[in-house]
Amino acid sequence: MRISVIGCGYLGAVHAASMAKLGHEVVGVDTDATKVEALAQGDAPFFEPDLPELLREQVASGRLSFTTDIADAAGAMVHFVCVGTPQRKNSYAADMTYVDAAVEALVPHLAPGSLVAGKSTVPVGTAHRLAELVTEAQPDAALAWNPEFLREGLAVRDTLHPDRIVYGLPDEGGVSNGVGGDPRRAEALLDEVYATPLAEGVTKLVTDHATAELVKVAANSFLATKISFINAMSEVCEATGADVTALADAIGMDVRIGRKFLNAGLGFGGGCLPKDIRAFMSRAGELGADQALSFLAEVDSINMRRRVRMVDLAREECGGSVVGHRIAVLGAAFKPNSDDVRDSPALNVAAQLQLQGADVVITDPQANGNAAKAWPTLNFAETPEEAAEGAELVLLLTEWQVFRELDPATFGQIVKTRRIIDGRNVLDPVTWRDAGWTYRALGRP
Numbered sequence: 001m002r003i004s005v006i007g008c009g010y011l012g013a014v015h016a017a018s019m020a021k022l023g024h025e026v027v028g029v030d031t032d033a034t035k036v037e038a039l040a041q042g043d044a045p046f047f048e049p050d051l052p053e054l055l056r057e058q059v060a061s062g063r064l065s066f067t068t069d070i071a072d073a074a075g076a077m078v079h080f081v082c083v084g085t086p087q088r089k090n091s092y093a094a095d096m097t098y099v100d101a102a103v104e105a106l107v108p109h110l111a112p113g114s115l116v117a118g119k120s121t122v123p124v125g126t127a128h129r130l131a132e133l134v135t136e137a138q139p140d141a142a143l144a145w146n147p148e149f150l151r152e153g154l155a156v157r158d159t160l161h162p163d164r165i166v167y168g169l170p171d172e173g174g175v176s177n178g179v180g181g182d183p184r185r186a187e188a189l190l191d192e193v194y195a196t197p198l199a200e201g202v203t204k205l206v207t208d209h210a211t212a213e214l215v216k217v218a219a220n221s222f223l224a225t226k227i228s229f230i231n232a233m234s235e236v237c238e239a240t241g242a243d244v245t246a247l248a249d250a251i252g253m254d255v256r257i258g259r260k261f262l263n264a265g266l267g268f269g270g271g272c273l274p275k276d277i278r279a280f281m282s283r284a285g286e287l288g289a290d291q292a293l294s295f296l297a298e299v300d301s302i303n304m305r306r307r308v309r310m311v312d313l314a315r316e317e318c319g320g321s322v323v324g325h326r327i328a329v330l331g332a333a334f335k336p337n338s339d340d341v342r343d344s345p346a347l348n349v350a351a352q353l354q355l356q357g358a359d360v361v362i363t364d365p366q367a368n369g370n371a372a373k374a375w376p377t378l379n380f381a382e383t384p385e386e387a388a389e390g391a392e393l394v395l396l397l398t399e400w401q402v403f404r405e406l407d408p409a410t411f412g413q414i415v416k417t418r419r420i421i422d423g424r425n426v427l428d429p430v431t432w433r434d435a436g437w438t439y440r441a442l443g444r445p
């Protein structure tokens with residue numbers, strides 16, 4: 001099937017390459033000419049494991065191409081909308097200008113019988129609104145919402161082997177008076193797109209537009225809540241001398257709770273969880289249901305407090321002030337196996353310490369470039385050893401494997417003072433203390 005993918009960032013580039021892998025003929029459309037140029041040559045414009053190989057393979061196969069011209073999407077039967085929905089400036093709400101612009105640019109090119117399938121994370125009600133635009137321009141086209149659940153760092157695997165596929169279809173007979181198109185045709189087109197994962201046994205959940213939009217933000221809200229729950233426990237552990245990692249292991253053994261997403265530490269960041277819970281609160285407010293989500297404000301505050309706590313701990317370890325102290329920061333990306341620094345807790349802490357007068361050197365295996373663009377005045381090093389040279393304090397803020405594997409004895413010879421704060425609770429305190437380090441962590445004695 002001919003498919004278009006509009007917006008080729010962290011989500012869209014992976015989706016386009018994966019759809020080509022499934023055998024479809026895919027054109028990726030993006031307004032960023034530099035990104036399109038790289039993608040068209042089979043080069044990934046950002047770091048994502050397995051993406052470079054997949055891109056090269058699919059571009060070479062001739063099934064995958066990229067363009068800045070939306071008119072090139074005209075021949076496609078399914079158009080996936082994957083543009084950004086960042087937090088608006090001065091507001092919690094999602095900035096919908098990219099989605100609106102993409103759909104407005106697309107609708108004049110819609111073929112009869114084609115489908116617009118939204119994948120971006122949007123405020124509930126967006127699909128209904130966009131369906132009107134689609135039906136007005138092409139009465140025989142349809143619009144569905146098909147939210148995406150991939151994780152950065154595992155994006156290719158998650159796209160080809162998802163936990164579930166959700167279809168948000170127009171109401172039978174259209175949302176109202178035929179708006180939104182024929183749900184049976186929309187479902188048949190999506191079934192054709194996802195024939196391979198469906199045949200492999202991936203569960204398909206068919207629902208309406210609004211439920212599909214809500215499934216996405218509800219899932220992210222739940223994940224954010226789970227992380228903030230364990231970080232709240234971490235605060236209590238710090239007040240009592242208890243160990244939050246042992247607590248997480250113990251409660252996680254209850255299958256009703258589960259151990260996943262109970263890693264206490266510096267909290268969540270990235271281009272999704274923080275802005276999605278805020279946009280959800282904002283939308284609920286518009287709908288008069290703000291009270292229902294008031295707990296998400298607490299989830300957000302607990303999360304942001306972790307960053308403050310890390311800065312406070314660093315100051316404490318430096319004797320009350322960080323002014324002039326050499327601090328090595330390990331990690332800039334919001335999570336390992338990604339170069340994404342959007343709302344990165346690690347970068348945020350590094351920047352705060354620098355603003356307070358510390359001499360910060362930060363290092364990340366993949367995110368130094370993006371971090372330097374976001375925070376140009378920070379000093380960057382290529383390796384942890386280089387960052388740690390002469391350091392009086394080391395902060396481990398993103399749990400890359402290369403940092404987890406540091407040998408405390410050898411690493412200890414580089415620093416000025418053997419003092420480390422483990423912001424992700426991934427190091428073995430005994431091994432590090434045995435090697436002469438002062439080891440501290442969030443939520444551990």
Ligand SMILES: NC(=O)c1ccc[n+]([C@@H]2O[C@H](COP(=O)([O-])OP(=O)(O)OC[C@H]3O[C@@H](n4cnc5c(N)ncnc54)[C@H](O)[C@@H]3O)[C@@H](O)[C@H]2O)c1
Pocket residue numbers: 006007008009010011012029030031032035082083084085098101102105119120121122148149150151152271272
């Ligand atoms: N990143 C993830 O892991 C992930 C996972 C699931 C869902 N999502 C959601 O997917 C959406 C995209 O997220 P992302 O992380 O890929 O963002 P991103 O910023 O990496 O990518 C967005 C892309 O859209 C392009 N774009 C903007 N306006 C355009 C237009 N009018 N026409 C064509 N291209 C346009 C931009 O140039 C950019 O390349 C968001 O709604 C996000 O919440 C992201």
Ligand SMILES: O=c1ccn([C@@H]2O[C@H](COP(=O)(O)OP(=O)(O)O[C@H]3O[C@H](CO)[C@@H](O)[C@H](O)[C@H]3O)[C@@H](O)[C@H]2O)c(=O)[nH]1
Pocket residue numbers: 121148149150151152153220223227260261262263264265266267268269270271272273276334335
């Ligand atoms: O136990 C945990 C798990 C995660 N995190 C942090 O939470 C953030 C988000 O992690 P993760 O969810 O793995 O990364 P994302 O790639 O942002 O993926 C989330 O956001 C995507 C975009 O909406 C969704 O598609 C995914 O399902 C959802 O997991 C990162 O800063 C992690 O360090 C923790 O602090 N503790």
